[in-house]
Amino acid sequence: MTESTATMPATVDPATLKEWAARHDDLMVVDVRSGAEFDSLHIKGSYHVPLPLLSEHTEEFAERLGTRVVLVCQSGARAEQAQQRLAAVGLPTVSVLEGGVPAFAAAGGEVVRGAQTWALERQVRMTAGSLVLAGILAGRFVSPRLRLVAGGVGAGLAFSAATNSCAMGRMLSWMPWNRSAGEPTAHQALQRLRDAA
Template sequence: MNTPTTLATHEAHNRLHELTVIDVRTPGEYAGGHLPGALNIPLDQIRRALPDISHAAARGHVLVVCASGARSENACRILAENGITTATLSGGTGAWAADGHDLHRPQGSARATWGMERQVRFTAGTVVLLGLLLGFVLHPAFQILSAGIAAGLVFSALTNTCGMAAVLAKLPHNRPRAADLDDTLAALRNR
């Protein structure tokens, strides 16, 4: 299995002209700002894009990015299992922007949504508060909701995965339209 390399932001910035950049965040996150020239293929669509990513990797270097690096590492793992050598951006788009590099936004795009981490924090906090409130007002058994979220957060930290993010990514505002993904895959084939 191929092990992905990690590029620091300054390395990626200096090599951007020779890289095929794949952003594995949700379309809403991508619209909020992405590396110049990045193509949006959400993590849950990576397997569908394997032939096209393999073709791009055969022609040059592929850099996989996300907000912080966790989703891009997961994508790189999937790609490596399929014989595709890739690199990931250390710290993701957050580190890219923090180092003073520009993030691009699709022209005419008003479809920016909250980042996945923010969506998870909001959902987890809402369910915890709801569980506590219903536990005090209706029945103590509702506090199990809060305990379940706490257990999920601990599991998420230990495994560097997030089941809640996987569920939230399936919501309509986080999903690419089929035509958008088809256009992205066509652009990837033509690079």
């Protein structure tokens, strides 16, 4: 028995994804995290299409994806952004893995482990916290106007939450430590999806 594309849920839990992986040859798991995150831990058999790449070439990727697609990231936020972009170009039948790759690994799902790096969300928290602390200290000891740095970071975080986007995360994803030698180009990622079809 197979589910039709009309019955694909918006989200799936790790246990359901494990079951689908065992039952469905047409399942495509698409990981939208950075290269370093993908290299450190990813679901076995998943396709790596970083969110910035998918965002730039949404229509091309939508044409290559199958009918049973699950988007994954670290926590679900970036996968939801990818889901929204794909829905906007006419591919509404993709699911998002609840809890991301770590939840799948914790549930005993088959994963591939490599060199460990901080998750992008953790890097965002460290950067934002450091900027706020620096702004407050600089405002105290250098010039009161430098407290505006802390206010700017706070406003950016509020905007990020309201729009379910993260400019700081996007910038950090392009840093050298978040990119790997295996970071795919659009052509490479599209070719891998084409070969899977």
